[in-house]
Amino acid sequence: MQQHTGSAVAIVTGAASGMGRATAMTLAKDGWKILALDLVAGTFQGPDGEIEIVSVDVADRVSIKNAIDSYVAQTGASIEAVVNVAGVYPPSTLADFTTESFRKIFDINVLGVLNVTAEAVSHMERGGSVVNFASVDAFSVSPGQLLYGASKAAVVMLTKELALELAPRNIRVNAIAPGWVRTPGNETTGRMDEASKSIPLKRVAEPEEIARWVSILTGTDASFMTGETIVLSGGDVMR
Numbered sequence: 670m671q672q673h674t675g676s677a678v679a680i681v682t683g684a685a686s687g688m689g690r691a692t693a694m695t696l697a698k699d700g701w702k703i704l705a706l707d708l709v710a711g712t713f714q715g716p717d718g719e720i721e722i723v724s725v726d727v728a729d730r731v732s733i734k735n736a737i738d739s740y741v742a743q744t745g746a747s748i749e750a751v752v753n754v755a756g757v758y759p760p761s762t763l764a765d766f767t768t769e770s771f772r773k774i775f776d777i778n779v780l781g782v783l784n785v786t787a788e789a790v791s792h793m794e795r796g797g798s799v800v801n802f803a804s805v806d807a808f809s810v811s812p813g814q815l816l817y818g819a820s821k822a823a824v825v826m827l828t829k830e831l832a833l834e835l836a837p838r839n840i841r842v843n844a845i846a847p848g849w850v851r852t853p854g855n856e857t858t859g860r861m862d863e864a865s866k867s868i869p870l871k872r873v874a875e876p877e878e879i880a881r882w883v884s885i886l887t888g889t890d891a892s893f894m895t896g897e898t899i900v901l902s903g904g905d906v907m908r
């Protein structure tokens with residue numbers, strides 16, 4: 670565990686479900702205060718009491734700015750970590766994509782990362798860490814994931830560019846590229862059991878196994894790592 674003490678705040682998007690929820694729980698156990706963001710508002714039980722999820726659309730920069738600015742104004746919090754987990758992965762091909770599906774996938778998966786990071790780093794005077802969620806589909810072609818794969822490849826490159834831009838402010842930027850993970854969003858694909866047969870470790874990951882790496886990347890063990898994307902796929906994709 671990367672024990673974190675004090676009043677440092679970690680922003681976690683996509684915190685209502687899957688790896689976003691697991692990340693919020695793991696970082697809260699590490700001692701971070703959590704600003705949980707998701708389209709879906711609500712609360713969930715954290716290790717030290719309820720965590721409120723503030724409703725935002727990551728594609729809408731104004732809603733992000735309002736949520737972060739008002740949280741900082743109310744709490745005087747020091748933001749020191751940002752974890753961009755929110756994302757969508759509907760299938761698409763050249764034959765069926767539309768302008769709307771392109772905009773939706775890129776607005777949430779790519780513009781969303783930029784919006785949240787830009788508004789958060791304006792409060793990160795003490796430096797810190799950003800962790801973006803890419804996918805193995807950024808590196809390995811996945812049938813029927815035309816736009817999703819391209820959006821996650823963009824996240825990998827944004828991670829490098831942002832790492833360079835934010836290094837002078839002592840803000841590290843890294844990414845995680847998961848393979849198959851047992852999340853509510855992934856359950857809806859109905860393909861997990863079949864997919865696990867061809868994964869060398871013969872299973873999909875649990876969300877908590879991915880969240881442990883967010884803990885490492887936001888902690889001191891990763892203090893000299895920036896601009897990297899870590900693949901966690903049980904051997905499904907090797908680079």
Ligand SMILES: NC(=O)c1ccc[n+]([C@@H]2O[C@H](COP(=O)([O-])OP(=O)(O)OC[C@H]3O[C@@H](n4cnc5c(N)ncnc54)[C@H](O)[C@@H]3O)[C@@H](O)[C@H]2O)c1
Pocket residue numbers: 682683684685686687688689706707708709725726727728754755756757758777802803804805846847848849850851852853854855
């Ligand atoms: N599940 C996997 O196997 C897998 C594999 C590789 C990468 N990923 C990536 O990991 C991330 C998390 O995946 P998951 O399976 O845990 O997701 P999930 O579908 O279980 O949850 C995603 C969350 O993001 C939120 N969200 C969606 N659009 C939003 C928006 N516009 N603004 C704010 N919140 C929004 C949803 O409400 C939901 O709570 C995504 O970026 C996904 O692309 C997932």
